[in-house]
Amino acid sequence: MANPVERWVEEQARLTKPDKVHWVQGTREELELLVEEGIRQEKTGPHHTFRALASSPYPDAFLHRSHPNDVARTEQLTFVCLPKKEDAGPNNNWMDPAEAKGLIGGLFDGCMKGRTLYVIPYMMGHPQSPYAKPCIQITDSIYVVVSMCIMTRVGQEAIRRIGAQENFVRGLHSIGELDPAKRFIMHFPQEHLVMSIGSGYGGNALLGKKCFSLRIASYLGEQEGWLAEHMIIMGLEEPGGEITYLLGAFPSACGKTNLAMIEPVFPGYKVHTLGDDIAWINVGPDGRLWAINPESGFFGVAPGTSDKTNPNMMRTLKGDKFFPTLFTNTALDPATNSPWWEGLGEPPQGLLDWQGGPWQAGKPAAHPNSRFTVSIYNCPNLSKEYDNPKGVPISGIIFGGRRSNTIPLVCEATDWEHGVFRASTNGSETTTAAGGPLGVVRRDPMAMLPFAGYNMGDYFAHWLAVGQRLTQPPKIFTVNWFRKDADGGFAWPGFRDNSRVLKWIVDRIKGRVGARSTPIGLLPELQDLEMKGLSLPPGRLESLFSLERGEWEKELAEVEEFYGKFGGRIPQALRGQMEKLKAGVARL
Numbered sequence: 001m002a003n004p005v006e007r008w009v010e011e012q013a014r015l016t017k018p019d020k021v022h023w024v025q026g027t028r029e030e031l032e033l034l035v036e037e038g039i040r041q042e043k044t045g046p047h048h049t050f051r052a053l054a055s056s057p058y059p060d061a062f063l064h065r066s067h068p069n070d071v072a073r074t075e076q077l078t079f080v081c082l083p084k085k086e087d088a089g090p091n092n093n094w095m096d097p098a099e100a101k102g103l104i105g106g107l108f109d110g111c112m113k114g115r116t117l118y119v120i121p122y123m124m125g126h127p128q129s130p131y132a133k134p135c136i137q138i139t140d141s142i143y144v145v146v147s148m149c150i151m152t153r154v155g156q157e158a159i160r161r162i163g164a165q166e167n168f169v170r171g172l173h174s175i176g177e178l179d180p181a182k183r184f185i186m187h188f189p190q191e192h193l194v195m196s197i198g199s200g201y202g203g204n205a206l207l208g209k210k211c212f213s214l215r216i217a218s219y220l221g222e223q224e225g226w227l228a229e230h231m232i233i234m235g236l237e238e239p240g241g242e243i244t245y246l247l248g249a250f251p252s253a254c255g256k257t258n259l260a261m262i263e264p265v266f267p268g269y270k271v272h273t274l275g276d277d278i279a280w281i282n283v284g285p286d287g288r289l290w291a292i293n294p295e296s297g298f299f300g301v302a303p304g305t306s307d308k309t310n311p312n313m314m315r316t317l318k319g320d321k322f323f324p325t326l327f328t329n330t331a332l333d334p335a336t337n338s339p340w341w342e343g344l345g346e347p348p349q350g351l352l353d354w355q356g357g358p359w360q361a362g363k364p365a366a367h368p369n370s371r372f373t374v375s376i377y378n379c380p381n382l383s384k385e386y387d388n389p390k391g392v393p394i395s396g397i398i399f400g401g402r403r404s405n406t407i408p409l410v411c412e413a414t415d416w417e418h419g420v421f422r423a424s425t426n427g428s429e430t431t432t433a434a435g436g437p438l439g440v441v442r443r444d445p446m447a448m449l450p451f452a453g454y455n456m457g458d459y460f461a462h463w464l465a466v467g468q469r470l471t472q473p474p475k476i477f478t479v480n481w482f483r484k485d486a487d488g489g490f491a492w493p494g495f496r497d498n499s500r501v502l503k504w505i506v507d508r509i510k511g512r513v514g515a516r517s518t519p520i521g522l523l524p525e526l527q528d529l530e531m532k533g534l535s536l537p538p539g540r541l542e543s544l545f546s547l548e549r550g551e552w553e554k555e556l557a558e559v560e561e562f563y564g565k566f567g568g569r570i571p572q573a574l575r576g577q578m579e580k581l582k583a584g585v586a587r588l
């Protein structure tokens with residue numbers, strides 16, 4: 001008798017009607033054949049797949065040009081389908097599960113005619129980890145298959161782990177017609193099921209990533225007592241060799257990948273990277289938080305990545321361990337057959353833009369949300385704990401956003417509850433990582449607004465409940481690398497200089513330095529910040545910590561409006577924190 005995975009695949013094949021079914025094994029040889037097939041499709045088919053960058057400085061690299069309407073997550077077409085609308089919350093688009101299945105089932109009917117249906121068995125997390133989850137994704141896109149082989153642990157182990165379980169994690173994906181009018185990303189948290197059609201873009205199509213590891217996993221986490229978060233995991237090593245593990249949550253395109261791989265500016269300090277986008281966090285038997293990265297690759301923003309800003313990523317991209325590296329929607333320098341993007345210096349002569357046409361000065365050459373997909377095993381400073389099934393113990397959590405004003409460079413919360421409150425008020429100016437208007441501040445609590453798979457009021461309550469179980473809670477910090485000066489430029493150099501802030505954070509965790517109490521939290525004494533080798537204009541450092549009453553009154557009003565959408569689902573403790581902050585801001 002067929003096992004549950006075979007039965008489910010047969011059902012989906014009856015619905016989607018592919019010419020062929022291919023079970024992906026995840027071996028090197030198979031990956032090479034798939035890439036070759038992708039290169040053939042590029043030359044012959046309607047869907048762009050791969051072009052080899054054979055002679056480029058990036059070994060084993062391939063360029064993918066997407067459909068021009070398919071370059072980012074489409075939040076307005078993303079739904080959480082729980083039986084009750086209130087349980088999805090105002091933070092999600094909602095559709096009744098039966099209605100959603102009817103709608104999207106109609107689009108899947110016959111959508112793979114003439115195509116191959118690929119079955120991808122994969123693990124999120126190390127197969128030996130008690131926190132790992134076995135999953136199956138179906139897709140008709142070779143680009144998605146190859147991306148999944150880089151980003152997750154693909155192989156038979158997942159099928160073995162699923163065994164006779166009926167309720168395994170399932171993702172059904174088709175690029176459909178790449179028509180935004182027929183594009184939907186539907187989540188059914190109770191069934192551990194995602195159905196996605198009409199897009200080949202990362203967060204819409206690699207269903208192990210945001211769809212499962214955040215939206216569905218956050219829902220499971222609430223039921224099972226753990227957290228699935230949009231966070232980096234890093235270890236900061238100090239002179240002497242002691243390593244402190246930190247988590248960091250920032251909205252899309254706000255600096256996670258850069259921070260996760262940072263090369264500190266002062267000697268003796270070193271960062272060990274564990275993850276750049278997603279963390280699964282459990283309360284350990286020792287009362288500490290322990291985090292794993294369920295992914296095995298980076299799907300990172302290309303523009304701005306350079307030897308100056310992120311040398312470790314440049315080395316990662318030039319690495320050559322087992323997996324190919326994909327570049328999506330970057331520009332192409334035909335002379336060297338290399339990908340190119342803004343931030344790499346002077347544009348070369350004869351540059352082709354992300355759509356393959358001659359680049360015109362003044363227009364973006366690479367799409368602003370162009371990305372690379374690369375194996376984490378290429379990372380030269382990958383933590384030796386990366387494959388530890390238990391994960392790493394966490395001493396600090398950092399929350400940040402892209403804010404031109406109001407939010408200081410760094411601030412420490414007074415305790416867990418205050419930290420959860422500050423994180424719940426997190427805001428950020430929007431970027432190109434999601435479709436929609438750019439540069440407007442939106443509230444993005446814990447950087448999870450687009451990714452919490454249930455009502456965010458309940459999500460805050462869950463954070464508070466997790467805190468209750470910690471005997472050694474991590475310290476919580478907020479940071480802002482993006483404050484602007486009067487001329488509209490960034491007031492803080494950012495990137496590698498952010499290590500100065502990390503050093504203060506670790507000094508606080510170790511109790512080596514004091515801090516100054518303010519209405520919003522604890523700010524550094526300026527002399528405790530390591531500033532050697534960085535000269536800022538006079539008054540600049542002070543300005544990075546200035547608290548303006550008018551700005552904070554606006555902030556409070558916006559947070560109140562945001563909280564208002566959740567009504568009684570906002571925990572009382574956070575309302576109490578809000579009243580305290582209000583009283584404090586009145587004294588500024």
Ligand code: GTP
Nearest residue numbers: 252253254255256257258301303304433481494495
């Ligand atoms: P996702 O993959 O979308 O989740 O993004 P991410 O949070 O990993 O962001 P990433 O590190 O890729 O950075 C996104 C953009 O922010 C890039 O263009 C970076 O160059 C820029 N950036 C990163 N860190 C800094 C910083 O410290 N200061 C400034 N000004 N820009 C930064």
Ligand code: SPV
Nearest residue numbers: 202203209210252277433
């Ligand atoms: C993000 O948008 O936060 C990303 C890229 O990390 S995606 O995988 O598309 O979500």
Ligand code: MN
Nearest residue numbers: 230252253277
């Ligand atoms: Mn992300």
